[in-house]
Amino acid sequence: MTKRVLLVEDEPNIVESLTFLLERSGFEVMPEGNGQVALDRAIEDPPDVMILDVMLPELDGFEILRRLRADPRSRSLPVLMLTAKGQREDRETALGGGANLFITKPFSNAEVIGAVSRLAGEAEE
């Protein structure tokens, strides 16, 4: 069955590239730019993997992560966080908050696809 990726990112150009790449790798991509909407979607209809940016309108990535982990329906949802390079605090917050993996911007496409595939595979097991 096709694996579904919820791509929570508000930069349309990054969404466009990542969507293209993930689809080429056989994923179904559901892009979402609004933090609150993304959280609701993730809890009600959990995807196989979530890519979560930190800087988002309304609700930032860390808060989304905290609420996901607090809800039994999304507690074990695999989350890949996108943080900005050099922001050490962000990285620590991401891992401390329960992100499965994090990748710093600017990332390479191979890194992102590799990470998503790994998380999707683990979810299967």
Add this chain to the structure above:
Amino acid sequence: MPRTILGARIRERRRSRGLTQAALARQVGISASYMNLIERNKRPIAGPLLRRTAEALAMRIDELDGLAERRLLESLDEIAHMPDLADLRVEGASAGELIGRYPGWARAMAALARSERQSAAAARAMADRISHDPFLGEAVHRMLTRIAAVRSAAEILVAFPDVPADRRERFNRIIHDECQALSDVGGALAAYFDKIEEADRTLTPIDEVEALFESRSNRFNEIEAAAAPIDLGPGGNLPAGRWTAARAAAEDKLGSLIERIVADQDQVESAPARARARRVLLDYAARAILAPMRDFAPRAAALGYDVEVLAQELDLDVDTICYRLTAMPGGENVPSFGYFRANAAGTIVEMRGLPGLMLPRYAAACPLWVLYRAQQSPEALMRQRVVFPSGARFVFLARAHQAGPSGFGKPRHYLTGMIALSEADAALTVYAPDAGVPVEEVGPACRICPRRGCPHRVDDPLAA
């Protein structure tokens, strides 16, 4: 220092000032016998009585009760245990002896350590400010996001040659737009740092006055107009006598005009800079009286701006001619002149800038400028053709001349004056270099010079 020796201290100090126990007791309003008990440490002393006693002995309370020394001892003890100084094996145990024998040195060391601590704290605060600056944080984040978008789209174009044409076009567009946004962020960052630099820059009076001249393109029309009709009359035939007469006339007839100019502008703010501006403008006015521009400018052009010939013909010194050249009204085929003066220590003491010529803001310029070489051959006019790291080319003309009185057996002091002209403007003068004249590579000043491998570098560049 233990409190118990307070009495001994009072006694010692009293004796050294030639006071009897009774006299001191009277001054502070106690009986001689009570003072005796205090001096033998049989009675405590504190509060108002201690303060009065300190006053009577002309000491600070902390000196009298040993607090100052205890603090000094603590400071030296701290210095002795500074990790950075561990290798020096400081004799911490002898700090007391040091304070006793060389109190001035001990206080100086403590003061240096304190100032070092303060500087380190200021540096930390500055680093902290930068790493937590909301504008910088936001700008860096935007930059990384833009780069992420460019990188991802570019990688797609390279990795997937089979991307359909319309998608390919989209990714190209993304790269284009994101690069545009990226350069906006870069521009905003550069402007931000410029602003910080401006705010942090402390100006010297020389800088402030230079800024005033720069804002007027080195020329004050109102002074020129008021100076032109002034006739010095029979005021002395010697150049020195003429200068004195012109300076006096400037002060007398143009003093209030100059006061107004200084009061009305906003480049010169500090009191020392205002005083300097008044002095420099009076010098300017005196030169304008000696060589009115109406006659000077056409004559200078006719002589190819040859400063030495002009000096002879107008019976003025070369320095005055150089200053007048910087004040010439611009126009087609009229060269723009910059002029610098440096003392023997290499410090630039006055400057009239030139557009495009990057100036050192503090003290000395690049040691390769002929300005500094000219001191080796006083009175000779030396020409140098230079290229700056930016590629800008100039012609420099420098000459060291004696300044101030001298005589046999007395020291001679030289000031060096240097004219600067863009190479294009130099072509309009007798100083135009032939094609064969070598071009020397120079810089503005080490701190702001990017030239790599220069054997004369004495300071690292600020931006590596």
